[in-house]
Amino acid sequence: MFRRHKPANDAGRMPDRPEDMVVIVDQAVSPYLVLFHDPSGYRAEQVRALRNRLVAMNPDGEPKTLVVTSAVRDEGKTVSALNLAMAMAELERQQVVLVDADMRRPGCERHLNLNPEPGLADVLLGRTTVDKVLRPAGYRQLMLLGPGTRVANPAEVLSSSRLDELLHRLKERFQYVIVDTPPVLPSTDAGVLAARVDGTLLVVRLERSLKKQTREALRTLQDMGANVLGSFVTELRGHDPDSDRRLAYEPRSDEEA
Numbered sequence: 382m383f384r385r386h387k388p389a390n391d392a393g394r395m396p397d398r399p400e401d402m403v404v405i406v407d408q409a410v411s412p413y414l415v416l417f418h419d420p421s422g423y424r425a426e427q428v429r430a431l432r433n434r435l436v437a438m439n440p441d442g443e444p445k446t447l448v449v450t451s452a453v454r455d456e457g458k459t460v461s462a463l464n465l466a467m468a469m470a471e472l473e474r475q476q477v478v479l480v481d482a483d484m485r486r487p488g489c490e491r492h493l494n495l496n497p498e499p500g501l502a503d504v505l506l507g508r509t510t511v512d513k514v515l516r517p518a519g520y521r522q523l524m525l526l527g528p529g530t531r532v533a534n535p536a537e538v539l540s541s542s543r544l545d546e547l548l549h550r551l552k553e554r555f556q557y558v559i560v561d562t563p564p565v566l567p568s569t570d571a572g573v574l575a576a577r578v579d580g581t582l583l584v585v586r587l588e589r590s591l592k593k594q595t596r597e598a599l600r601t602l603q604d605m606g607a608n609v610l611g612s613f614v615t616e617l618r619g620h621d622p623d624s625d626r627r628l629a630y631e632p633r634s635d636e637e638a
């Protein structure tokens with residue numbers, strides 16, 4: 382993140398001299414969080430395009446719950462959920478919360494470089510209330526509900542009737558509730574969660590996800606009653622920065638003009 386430390390006499394203006402401005406790049410936060418590290422880049426714009434489509438699908442602006450999932454592990458679910466939640470949080474007056482419901486291999490706190498704290502599991506087990514464990518994610522007004530204390534039986538904990546109550550409470554406070562989940566094929570958690578929210582996004586990692594598995598995951602989600610809104614294709618341009626640059630559309634610099 383680029384944080385500007387303004388001198389005390391600067392009333393919201395850009396400092397006149399460059400040496401007045403200190404820029405800190407926080408490398409501890411996962412480099413894949415493009416909204417954080419490269420907010421004007423092509424990838425961040427892609428995430429905003431998805432966000433805009435989702436917002437357009439909700440013209441009345443009603444609070445919505447969204448699950449982000451994929452067929453198997455390491456397809457970019459957590460990174461996509463975080464980027465989407467950050468893009469949502471950029472919108473004015475939008476209160477957004479990201480819920481890490483992957484109690485098996487949680488990743489939100491790791492990608493955000495936050496320490497594990499009590500969270501979702503503790504709320505679902507009735508050990509605490511959601512207001513006590515919601516915390517800032519470190520980006521704009523985005524809030525995080527972490528996975529909470531490790532449990533041996535995530536499927537059982539997630540099937541608690543407290544889950545519906547929790548989602549209901551979150552919708553009273555937030556416009557968008559983004560839920561990061563485990564993959565669809567290895568466990569029933571994602572299907573259970575997807576059936577309880579307003580919409581589900583399926584992450585597909587180009588050149589890595591297997592079509593057969595993605596298709597099977599889609600079928601499983603639909604069978605469980607999920608409302609699959611679409612897919613979130615990651616790694617579209619691989620690691621080729623030149624192709625990213627060609628597709629980028631940034632304001633022309635003075636030298637180029």
Ligand SMILES: Nc1ncnc2c1ncn2[C@@H]1O[C@H](COP(=O)(O)OP(=O)(O)O)[C@@H](O)[C@H]1O
Nearest residue numbers: 413453454455456457458459460461488615616
């Ligand atoms: N857009 C991306 N491009 C390249 N690698 C990525 C991207 N997103 C994630 N990764 C890599 O994949 C790993 C798993 O991503 P993650 O979002 O945690 O997956 P999942 O939640 O599906 O298991 C990350 O730690 C990172 O190394």
Ligand SMILES: [Mg+2]
Nearest residue numbers: 458459483488
């Ligand atoms: Mg994950």
